[in-house]
Amino acid sequence: MGEARVAMVRTAGVDRSGSGDVGAVGGGVPGRPLPWWLSLLAAVGAGLALLVSFPPYGRWWLAPVGVALFAVAVHRRRPLAGFGYGALSGAVFFVPLLSWTNLHLSNLPWLLLSGLESAYLGLLGAVAAYVSPVVDRARWSWPAVAGVLWVAQEALRDRTPFGGFPWGRLAFSQDESPLLRLAAVGGAPLVTFAVAVAGGFVVAALWRSWRPVGRAAVVPVVAGLGGAVAVVGAGFVVPVGGTPTTGTAVVAVVQGNVPRMGFDFNAQRRAVLDNHVNGTVELARRVAAGEQERPDLVVWPENSSDIDPLRNADAAARISVAADAIGAPILVGAVLRGPEPGQVRNVGLVWLPGVGVDRERMYVKRHPVPFAEYVPLRDIARMVSKEVDRVASDFVPGSEPGVLPLGPAVVGDVICFEVAYDGIVRDTVVGGAQLLVVQTNNATFNEAEARQQLAMVRLRAVEHGRQALMASTVGVSGFVGVDGRVFQGTGFNTAEVIVRELELREGRTVATRVGLWPEVLLVVGAGAVVAVAAVWRRRARPAGAGTAVVAGAGEDTEER
Structure with missing residues (x-):
């Protein structure tokens, strides 16, 4: 009987420390x-x-x-x-x-x-x-x-x-x-x-x-x-970078900046649009003066036109001024109303010089952010916080990958936080993208968030063997090589224009294939x-x- 009690003590290992955890029997026993x-x-x-x-x-x-x-x-x-x-x-x-x-x-x-x-x-x-x-x-x-x-x-x-x-x-x-x-x-x-x-x-x-x-x-x-x-x-x-190069394109990123940081920056949406128009027109002046090579395409960030240019003739005219001045297509980050009342869409629009918007080429953000761009279970969420009503109109998702012909390049467009989702980025490459573009708006966040997002862009460039860029309203914007290195990174909360010749690549990495x-x-x-x-x-x-x-x-x- 005594031996049995000793065996039970040796094997039960019951914790009596009050910590709610279980240790080993005796000191120095593996795994304690x-x-x-x-x-x-x-x-x-x-x-x-x-x-x-x-x-x-x-x-x-x-x-x-x-x-x-x-x-x-x-x-x-x-x-x-x-x-x-x-x-x-x-x-x-x-x-x-x-x-x-x-x-x-x-x-x-x-x-x-x-x-x-x-x-x-x-x-x-x-x-x-x-x-x-x-x-x-x-x-x-x-x-x-x-x-x-x-x-x-x-x-x-x-x-x-x-x-x-x-x-x-x-x-x-x-x-x-x-x-x-x-x-x-x-x-x-x-x-x-x-x-x-x-x-x-x-x-x-x-x-x-x-x-x-x-x-x-x-x-x-x-x-x-x-x-x-x-x-x-x-x-x-x-x-890294084993995908074949099929050509190059000179790409410009316009970081127009937002006049005043804050959640209500959309109240100044005309000023934001003008900043991006003016930045592009100034780039056109430098091109005309021989100070800068003419870009083959220009990228504006997410929310560069929060005025719906398909419904507002003045906004459309301002964007056309920029496209005509630079003589190259512009990928415009815009917010469009509809398709139903109370709905909006976060999109990338292709704007052509001398033509205007190309309605056949548009990317609608596929993964709107819950509780920021739309409110699921709104009635229940309102019981937790009435702040949800700040999102007055729900963004509706698109269904097609962001594969957009833009000048000599086919770009893979993803918007803001979508860069964090593996499948959304991969779909653009499988669909034929030669260059990855991330349009984002960091005006309501801070530099830490922007740099965390740029780290994701760097991973995507390596993952898919595509050069990439991030275009932000306020920063950080920059170009990324297929080895993940960043070129011409901009400052935060500044107005800047950066231009670089990028490789256009085809083929698939192992990661893209699997x-x-x-x-x-x-x-x-x-x-x-x-x-x-x-x-x-x-x-x-x-x-x-x-x-x-x-x-x-x-x-x-x-x-x-």
């Missing part, structure tokens, strides 16, 4: 969780490391560190505690990352969005905690498990609810990293996977040793850190990890054991 207060610090540190890895801070190498600290915080916790620690990391990360969303509104939308995004990291923490006892038994599976779980979390967050919000994907922190080059093979999901794998190697190296302290502990530490370095270094061997499949396979891998953990946990529970999961004498256990 950190004390709750250290997990708390690790969760906060994970959020901070992730935040600083993104623009404008740009410390990309901290993203794997953030993944590692996140894994340490939730390791061997109960799923509910894992959710709590994960959500805490998410709050520390997303609340400041998305602070630009409250610049001209109340704090409520910002905090609600940040809370929603944090909940996805909470879910990741719960799942990571659930599978962690199995990972303990195969130490070097940690990198792969971290990789597939992060990709699965992002895949869910990118799509739900109301089409998702992909801001803050690990891949978008890597604009200055060698890992950016992996986008040419597997797009953003592969870059995220690599970042998380590197973080998993760090955990495998530095988590409390599976071996006695001493020389024996040095080998796994060196191997783990070496693995993380090797993953990052793998980016250097991936070729499309969604890398993400699908990695998500399936995440499902397999959870399934294996579920089977193991069921088999590890002996008949009649109640709530204890027994891992065997001398090994760690977890109380359910």
